[in-house]
Amino acid sequence: xxxxxxxxxxxxxxxxxxKKEPLRWNNSLGKEERDAVLExxxxxxxxxxxxxxxxMFWGGKNVKKLEASFKKxxxxxxxxxxxxxxxxxxxxxxxLGLDIGxxxxxxxxxxxxxxxxxxxxxxxxxxxDIEEETFCLDPQSVRKSIxxxxxxxxxxxxxxxxxxxxxxxxxxxxxNLILIEDNSQSPGxxxxxxxxxxVGDIGVFSFNRHKVMQSGEGGVMVTSNNKIYEKASLFRxxxxxxxxxxxxxxxxxxxxxxxxxxxLEAAIANEQFKKLETLNxxxxxxxxxxxxxLGSFDGITPPVTLPNNKHVYYMYGIKYDENxxxxxxxxxxxxxxxxGFSIREGYLKPxxxxxxxxxxxxxxxxxxxxxxxxxxxxxxxxxxLCPVTERVQDNSMVLTAVMQSPQTLxxxxxxxxxxxxxxxxKEKLIKHMKK
Ligand SMILES: Cc1ncc(COP(=O)(O)O)c(C=O)c1O
Numbered sequence: 001x002x003x004x005x006x007x008x009x010x011x012x013x014x015x016x017x018x019k020k021e022p023l024r025w026n027n028s029l030g031k032e033e034r035d036a037v038l039e040x041x042x043x044x045x046x047x048x049x050x051x052x053x054x055x056m057f058w059g060g061k062n063v064k065k066l067e068a069s070f071k072k073x074x075x076x077x078x079x080x081x082x083x084x085x086x087x088x089x090x091x092x093x094x095x096l097g098l099d100i101g102x103x104x105x106x107x108x109x110x111x112x113x114x115x116x117x118x119x120x121x122x123x124x125x126x127x128x129d130i131e132e133e134t135f136c137l138d139p140q141s142v143r144k145s146i147x148x149x150x151x152x153x154x155x156x157x158x159x160x161x162x163x164x165x166x167x168x169x170x171x172x173x174x175x176n177l178i179l180i181e182d183n184s185q186s187p188g189x190x191x192x193x194x195x196x197x198x199v200g201d202i203g204v205f206s207f208n209r210h211k212v213m214q215s216g217e218g219g220v221m222v223t224s225n226n227k228i229y230e231k232a233s234l235f236r237x238x239x240x241x242x243x244x245x246x247x248x249x250x251x252x253x254x255x256x257x258x259x260x261x262x263x264l265e266a267a268i269a270n271e272q273f274k275k276l277e278t279l280n281x282x283x284x285x286x287x288x289x290x291x292x293x294l295g296s297f298d299g300i301t302p303p304v305t306l307p308n309n310k311h312v313y314y315m316y317g318i319k320y321d322e323n324x325x326x327x328x329x330x331x332x333x334x335x336x337x338x339x340g341f342s343i344r345e346g347y348l349k350p351x352x353x354x355x356x357x358x359x360x361x362x363x364x365x366x367x368x369x370x371x372x373x374x375x376x377x378x379x380x381x382x383x384x385l386c387p388v389t390e391r392v393q394d395n396s397m398v399l400t401a402v403m404q405s406p407q408t409l410x411x412x413x414x415x416x417x418x419x420x421x422x423x424x425x426k427e428k429l430i431k432h433m434k435k
Contacts, residue, residue: 009425011338012432017418018340020411025210026404028272028279036062036267049260051238053245058233062266066220069273070205074198076222078229081266082236085184085206085219087259089117089154092180092202092221094253095231098123098151101372104180105145106154107137107163108350109389114156114182115351119362121253122369124379126150127352129386133304135317135347135397136163138388143171149374152178157186157196159347159399160283160314161305165191165199178202184219185314187212188280192308201225207265210401212279212314213272215265236260279405283313286403286412290316293416297423299324317347318398327426331433333398335422341415344399350389352381 008014040046040062048060058064059081067079082088093104100122106115108127115125128141137155153172155163165181172179183189183197184206190196197203202225207218223229231253234243239254248254261269291302301319305311320329333345356362358381360370373379383390402415422429 007421009335009338009422009429010340011335012428016338016340017421018414020340022340022342023402023404023407026212026214026279028213028275028405029268032271032274033268036271037264040263040267043263046264047260047262049237051241051256051258053242057237057242059260060263060266062263062270063261066261066266066269066273069270070220070222073273074195074203074222076198076203077224077226078222080221080229080232080236081261081269082219082221082259083261083265084208084217084259085182085204086113086117087236087257088204088206088219088221089113089180089182090120090257091232091235091259092154092204092228093117093121093123094235095202095223095228096121096123096152096178097231097253100369101149101374102151103147103149103373103375104152104154105137105142105150106182107156107158107389108352108386109135109347109393110156110158110182110351111184111348112351112354114154116356118154119356119369122372123151124149124369124373124375125351125357127350127381127386129388130392131164132388132392134161134163134306135159135392136161137168139164139167139171141386142168146171146175146177147375150175150177152180154180154182155200156182156184157189159303159317160186160189160312161303162186162189162191162196162309165194165196169199172200180204184211186312188276188310189312190310197222202228207269207272212283212312213269213276215268215272218261218265218269280312282405283403284311286405286407286409287311287313287316289409289412290403290415293412294318294419297325297419299326300419313403314401315347316400316403318400319392319396320398321396325423325426327423327430328433329395329398331426331429332422334433335429336418339418339421341418342400342402346393346397347399348393350386350393352385353383357381 050056179200239256
């Protein structure tokens with residue numbers, strides 16, 4: 001493809017390099033999903049659930065089909081379909097049976113629900129740092145964060161790359177902890193031949209609108225542990241109302257919510273699940289092209305896939321070193337945006353820097369559950385807690401989601417030309433931005 005990059009930068013009034021609308025959300029919904037939805041509509045049963053001690057406690061036919069597909073594909077004993085990954089995380093935390101003030105170690109470089117799910121059950125999130133290359137939990141940092149109050153580790157397979165799961169599994173086993181994987185962003189990724197979401201005791205998947213497979217909203221929790229499955233199922237559907245009839249004696253954490261997935265969502269998720277491998281393959285193909293293109297720019301490091309891992313590229317996380325490119329990250333991103341490319345500076349603020357943790361105000365005015373922390377030392381959420389996370393977020397992370405269908409290899413080349421254009425005109429750009 002012949003591309004003209006010798007034009008003026010768009011941010012300085014020149015023509016945009018990318019004339020297409022920048023892509024924001026995945027839309028792989030097609031005839032299959034439409035037909036599945038119409039079938040549910042025609043059945044008149046939009047939800048198959050009822051909070052009664054009968055067959056309907058377990059949901060409708062599409063929900064059961066989705067759970068069966070997840071069990072088979074991921075080789076796990078149980079799957080619990082719910083209305084979001086936030087709900088699946090909540091189910092996971094509820095199933096641990098934490099006492100108020102117990103601690104769960106997790107990553108600060110993730111979407112907020114990973115750690116709010118811990119607070120929601122009266123637990124205390126403890127943040128360990130991330131690894132520089134994958135942006136996932138650093139096992140060394142996790143090890144240092146363990147104390148007598150630690151009950152679980154919640155790893156996050158972020159942006160599509162697996163966390164160092166074998167190492168985290170070992171730490172969990174050595175310390176008698178449950179390992180949860182927030183796998184919302186990495187369905188179909190693998191770590192040493194195992195699917196992410198299945199190395200841990202619990203795996204969580206998301207089907208919200210911007211995930212690789214989506215049903216608008218939705219999620220699944222998988223496990224092979226019968227106790228965890230039982231608690232999660234009760235929590236999903238007003239467990240308190242059925243424990244007697246189900247003969248459940250240990251009623252801890254069986255109080256429930258309505259986290260039920262509708263038949264419409266499940267019908268769509270079933271069709272999307274069939275496409276997951278293809279959707280992942282497309283992303284990998286496009287990401288590989290981008291990586292091979294970007295490898296030639298000093299100061300721009302494409303995402304790393306560690307040996308024995310499969311990256312599924314929910315997003316494409318570049319490490320940008322402005323000391324090498326000699327163009328501030330902020331200016332680079334603004335100029336790329338002006339050229340019409342999908343790009344973003346940083347991912348999310350480290351979770352502990354959010355007001356929830358800074359003020360330690362969650363339920364009520366007295367700081368519950370932070371106020372119930374059992375540890376002797378003070379809870380630590382101050383700036384500087386996780387230096388790698390802060391450095392990545394503040395200095396180097398540049399994100400794009402350009403590597404997904406219906407974008408093509410030509411679009412990857414055009415994106416690369418955008419980088420070339422912006423970097424080649426950096427002196428003029430810096431002069432303009434400083435004005
Ligand atoms: C890592 C991670 N965890 C949890 C969630 C929550 O997912 P949901 O929107 O399905 O509740 C998300 C969604 O963006 C996520 O990326």
